[in-house]
Amino acid sequence: MNLRLASGIQTEDIMPIVTCKHLDSFLDDYLAGRLVWWTRLQFQVHLTLCPPCKVYLDQYRRTVEAAHALSAPEPPATPMPPELAESITRLMCTAEQRDEKR
Amino acid sequence: MARMMLRQMSILSSDLDKLDEREFIAALRRKEPSAYARLVTEYGPRLRAVIRRYLRVEADADDALQDALINAARGIENFNQESALSTWLHTIAVRAALMKLRSRGRLLDETGIDPLLPTYNSVGHRVMPASSGDQPPERLQTRQVQDLVREQIEKLPEMYRAVLIARDIEQLSTEDAAEALGMTEAALKTRLHRARAALRTLLEPYIRNGSI
DSSP: OOOBOTTSOBHHHHSOOOSHHHHHTTHHHHHTTOSOHHHHHHHHHHHHHOHHHHHHHHHHHHHHHHHHTTSSSOOOOOOOOHHHHHHHHHHHHHHHHHHHHO | OHHHHHHHHHHHHHHHTTSOHHHHHHHHHTTOHHHHHHIIIIIHHHHHHHHHTTOOSHHHHHHHHHHHHHHHHHHGGGOOSSSOHHHHHHHHHHHHHHHHHHHTTGGGOOTTOGGGSOEEOTTSOEEOOOOOOOOOOOOOOHHHHHHHHHHHHTTSOHHHHHHHIIIIISOOOHHHHHHHHTSOHHHHHHHHHHHHHHHHHHHHHHHHTTOO
């Protein structure tokens, strides 16, 4: 059960991060800097005590950075078969005619 | 008949090529068939490449391309020209690809990701797989790293690949991606987390040997 407390903090936020599985559920919010201070502290304490999670976090962070690095260039154009171009153009014209009749 | 009409359109299209983007948009708004032909031949191949990032099946990609171009022609009145036409068309193509995935029910296919997700013991502690003898370190150029990451993304199940591309590569907001895919923002965040975790598993040998 996750209750919202008067301060806006949810009970989930103040539960200690005991297991690695629990830590993983906060990973994206941790990397995005969205954790409340108490949860961030819990997260960091877990990392200090758990070398496998430290390695995992580093690899996860590098994975996200590697995906972000692909964001810049457009993919190279994929040639269109002439018949596909022809059929789409025809459909665009007929769709237009249908729209006008409505 | 249609072929002849298109040939005439392509002659007209070569004249239209000389017009700048603003005039081209005006021609599209006047619903000129030659402008439609130009839209297809000039922008179609690039939009097709964008769509193929999401849809592996060629027929699905071509359906989505058709939807994108028809939607663009219909929606050109609403294009405010604050961005380049190509940027606007790119967004329409991404949306058409995501809608296609959604309509085919592919989003329900969540199988295939489990072997790539982290494993825990009975009390929730991480089980790290034993090293299977890491490959010797290999220094890769930026381009080679990008090709390697793209290759591994291709191995993800379609839905997870789509979510990861939409959020981490195309940089769509959580709200926009969730809306196009017909899921809640919370569901999209969960899928993005799983997609990233699975990609980490696929990239792990390369991260460990220092290639990435």
